[in-house]
Structures are given as C-alpha cells and as structure tokens.
Amino acid sequence: MTFDNQLRVSSEVGTLRRLLIHSPDRGLGKVVPSKAQDWLFEDIVHLDTMRREEYDYYVKILLYFLDPEKVRGKIKEIDADPERLFYKPGSAAYFNSDKVVDIQKLLAEILEDDAIRVKLIASICAVERCSFRIQEKLKEYDPIELAKILISGSLPDLHMIFAPLPNFIFTRDIGIVINDHVLLNKPAKAARTRESLLTQYIFFYHPQFEGCRNNIIEIPDNEHHFLLTEDELKSDYHRSTLEGGDVMMVAPRHLLIGCSERTTLYAAQQVMKSLFERNVVDTITIVKIPKKRDYMHIDTVFTQVKRNVWVLLGSIARQGDEAKKRDVLHFFAPKEDPDRLQIMQFNKGWENKPTEIENLEDLLTDISKNDLGCNEPVEFIYSGNNEFPFGAREQWTDSCNLLALKDGVVIGYDRNDKTLEAFRAKGFQTVRAKDLLEEFEAGISSPETIQNTFIMLPSAELSRARGGSHCMSLPILRDGF
Incomplete structure (x- = not known):
C-alpha cells in the first residue's frame, strides 16, 4: 500500500478524511473484576456483543463516509460472515482501508522490519518485566500475530503473558494532530504505558508518517524528576502527564488543552512552550476541570457538533454557575474551590499575563464567532437536556463525547434519551446507525447529502x-474551512 503522508487537522468539525481506530481485541475479554480499576476499565464487557452488534456499526458508518467503495453494496455480505473477518486486520477479507486505519494493522506492518521487531520486543518486555524466555518466544511469531499479542497481552492459545490494553480502543488518547504536527501523549497511569510505547514506534517508523517525523512532539519530563519526592511527583506543578482527550484543535490557530484527572498543568505548559516556539498555533486556552473520574478529560464534558453548535455538561458551564449563585452554601465555599472550572487563554509571548474567561459558553461562543467566522447564533445542547438527574447520568454514558464526521453530522451513543431530545429540539434529526446504513444501501440518502444529523x-x-465516539477516534486528516 502506498501512502500520501497527508496529515492535517485544523478543526473539530471539518469533513473527516482519515482517522486511526482500534477494533475491540481479545484483550478486552480478559478484563477481570479484581483488576478492572488497575487497568482503567469500569466494567466487564461482553466482547462478542461489543464487536458484532455495536462497534461493527461504527466501522461501517466510518467507511461509508470516508471510504465508501470498501462497504457500499456489501453490507449483507459482511453481516453474513460468522467469523466477521471483514473487521480483523491480517485476514484476507479485512476491509484494509487507508482512510479508516486500525492501529493494529500499522503495528503489524512495522513489525515486518526485523530491526524494529527486535527493538520493540525488547522495549515491551522491559516495561512488562518479562523473562528472557518470553522475550525469545515472542520473536517466533509472525508480524500479524505478534501485533495481536503486544496489544492483547495473550498468546494465540489465549495464555496471558502480560496485562491487556482494554483502553487501546480509545485511540484519541494516544496522540493528537495539531495542524501538521503530531503531539504524542504521556499517560497518567502505568496501565497505559505500553500503549504509549507502541504509539511511539508506529509514528516514528511507519511509512504513513514518514513525511512528518520532524513534526512529532514528545512531552518532556521535569528535567529534575529523578530528584523529586514522591509527593512532588504527584503534584500538578512537577508531574508531566497528558492524554489526547484533553487536547482539541478547535480552529487553525487555536488549541484547547484540558487540565484534568489525567493531564497536568506542568505538561500543558511544556506543550504550550513547544507549540509557540514552532509557530504551530497563535492561541492556547487552558481549561481546568475538576479532577473527577466521571469527567476525566475535557472531551467527556464538551465536544463540537457544528461550527456554531456545541454539546456540553450544564453543571460545569454557565448553567452550573447560575445554580451555584442561587445556593446560599456557595458563598461559604473555600476560596480555592477544587470543583471550580477555570479557563485561561494564552497568546504568543505566553509569558505575558493570560486572559481569564469566565465560563465555558463564553469560550465556545468566541471560538465559533471569532476563530471560525460563524455569522449564525451560537447554540448549546446540554447533556440530559440539562434536567436533573439526567445531565450527570447521560454524561457518564458519553452524551457529550461525539465525533463529527462533517459539519453538523455526528455519531454518538443511542442510550442518552434526554440529550437526543435536546438535539431534536435544536432541529437535528436522529437516526439509528442500522437504519442509516439501509438508507445508504438503498440510495435513499448519502453521506454527501445528509445534514444536521445525530447518528x-x-x-x-x-x-x-x-468512552464515546470522540474517544474512539484519532483524526489525522480533516478538510479545512
């Protein structure tokens, strides 16, 4: 396969042309209750249902929008295969798109190089503290099988040699494309270290990214990290961790970075310094959200739907501020409220005093109007229609975590009823993925004609x-406006 090395993302809602995904692998079926928290997974999932009845619709929708020749007129044939080989990298029937790219496929391709293979096996075994015999045994597998092992943690006989990577389906967190640069993550939790290492090898060695090697940004540790105490290493002001769910390329010269449970102020500062020095963007806005598991990243509390439409969680936006003003107890809260959302905007010459923005709606309105040039009124759709208790309940199941396939067309979960009501009230149609695919196959509608739609x-x-559809995607090419 040839690669054109195109890599550019300058908005959240420009028409999506290419992205990285990872289909649920056999490692997801190995998560046990006693280790779920350590492996950063909330529940025990039924792998076959997730693959066959849910994620496969995600892949088919993506292909119909990004690479329709791979899927158009073939849905019945694909669904009739009991082995589901269409979705499995390395199989003869694999869809093998260069627009919708499974990161496991890229991993297998770099493992065909013996020198890379030896280095990567040694690196992974060092991180996982494997025995020398395990390291030697891994060299016996072909690249396709070895890629599966390094991701799933299990051999072909399903014997586990190290922990699975259940979060690898959330490709957003491994990196982010900022204009023509790639920012690689620095995970906050040890459970994601192997993901980060695999990602480094893929971006630095795969031909797909050959043209952007000089534009890959890695986040440095504190230069004196080895001298810091254990308490200092846990501090936002010393620890350097960042995940892609906390980074949004909202406009060609404007980047958002969230400081959250997973991304520290120190890492945000290092990224800001690097991007300004390289002249990649002009403005970086830091959005500091509460350090809570139910928020985790900024893309769990807001995402963009259209140039002038955003979906967000009301309790941390202006809606939440207004509620606090009506609460007498709010006046007696500690001055440094850990649950307070803070927004600081920096421009080039970032050592100058930043601008503080009062609330999320003001920030998003400014992005739509001034960065994206919208003349239409800016509108907000709130999780759970901003009704108690549905706002929090539906945010927990990713009502605010949506992937825009193009301006005004997003894909998200079907279970968030009140949020879907709010979308319909704003003039959006809502359609099941299965029904939309049937319409596409029948020629009733097409990805080119569909508008203002929640899939x-x-x-x-x-x-x-x-994690929702935004988490499960790493866009590497979008159209500009």
Missing part, C-alpha cells in the same frame, strides 16, 4: 468502557 450507535456494551 445513534448501539451502546449497551461500548458505554460500559466509559
């Missing part, structure tokens, strides 16, 4: 993983 993905199992 509903089946989500009984996917939602248990605590």
